[in-house]
Amino acid sequence: QVQLVESGGGLVQPGGSLQLSCRYSGNVAKIGSMRWHRQVPGQEREWVAIIARDGTLLYTDSVNGRFTISRDNAKNTMYLQMNNLKPEDTAVYYCNVVVDLQNYWGQGVQVTVSS
Numbered sequence: 001q002v003q004l005v006e007s008g009g010g011l012v013q014p015g016g017s018l019q020l021s022c023r024y025s026g027n028v029a030k031i032g033s034m035r036w037h038r039q040v041p042g043q044e045r046e047w048v049a050i051i052a053r054d055g056t057l058l059y060t061d062s063v064n065g066r067f068t069i070s071r072d073n074a075k076n077t078m079y080l081q082m083n084n085l086k087p088e089d090t091a092v093y094y095c096n097v098v099v100d101l102q103n104y105w106g107q108g109v110q111v112t113v114s115s
Contacts, residue, residue, distance in 0.1 A: 009109030
């Protein structure tokens with residue numbers, strides 16, 4: 001099993017920055033790719049960014065160039081640096097991993113972008 005705990009959400013003005021963290025524990029040796037997703041109430045959860053085990057990075061179009069995903073295996077932590085935030089980035093953000101075909105999710109953190 002794997003446990004995921006997010007932190008770093010909050011309220012920020014448009015154009016501002018936030019960094020989300022996702023600390024992982026448990027059977028971490030089996031973790032391959034890691035993902036950030038987000039969800040707005042009443043809408044489907046969407047993937048935001050992926051970091052593969054080999055370091056390959058992928059971003060959904062709406063955040064490409066503004067968000068950066070990274071991981072520090074020494075600290076068992078994944079990050080999402082979010083710059084130039086827009087009101088449409090407002091959502092609950094979740095980190096996610098798949099281990100042995102089992103999906104694991106964090107509890108989610110609220111990010112609100114508003115003036």
